[in-house]
Amino acid sequence: MQGSLFKDERKLDESFIVRDLARQVCRQITRRTITKLIRMTNYCLSGDDSELKNTWDEICVQVQDDQSFFWDEYVQTVSNTVAGEVMSLKPHELDAVYLQTPESWEWCDEDPATREPYPVCSEDVVRHIVDNYVLPEAEKWSNPRIRAFLERVSYSD
Numbered sequence: 001m002q003g004s005l006f007k008d009e010r011k012l013d014e015s016f017i018v019r020d021l022a023r024q025v026c027r028q029i030t031r032r033t034i035t036k037l038i039r040m041t042n043y044c045l046s047g048d049d050s051e052l053k054n055t056w057d058e059i060c061v062q063v064q065d066d067q068s069f070f071w072d073e074y075v076q077t078v079s080n081t082v083a084g085e086v087m088s089l090k091p092h093e094l095d096a097v098y099l100q101t102p103e104s105w106e107w108c109d110e111d112p113a114t115r116e117p118y119p120v121c122s123e124d125v126v127r128h129i130v131d132n133y134v135l136p137e138a139e140k141w142s143n144p145r146i147r148a149f150l151e152r153v154s155y156s157d
Helices: 014-039 055-064 071-086 091-098 102-109 122-140 144-156
Strands: none
Touching (some): 014 055, 014 071, 014 091, 014 122, 055 071, 055 122, 055 144, 071 122, 091 122
């Protein structure tokens, strides 16, 4: 079959395909990461009397308000959770996400004759997903516990 129903509507573009695949993979990892962080209830540093009941609530508050002394530990928890998801990616999914990172852009600018043939680094992929997907989602996320906590903190300032 030579023709296509979408022939007049679409144009084949490898960059678009790679970007779209990478976005889809990053969004799936973000959803799974948030679900895992919601289920984590033993890593809450705001105190026993806090409205916040899980690690995701805590991270959202940290992103939306002031980062606490423990911010690095929260980021490490998010990164470890994302890293677990990245380890299960298929090679083409990992490559597609890597090609969205600043590190890949630097690699693309190098001389093809002398650059490393396969520079993909899972740490770069994890950082990309954390910085561009998970933490921005935490900035937008809300629920009654988060709102109550932020309201209480703003009144005490």
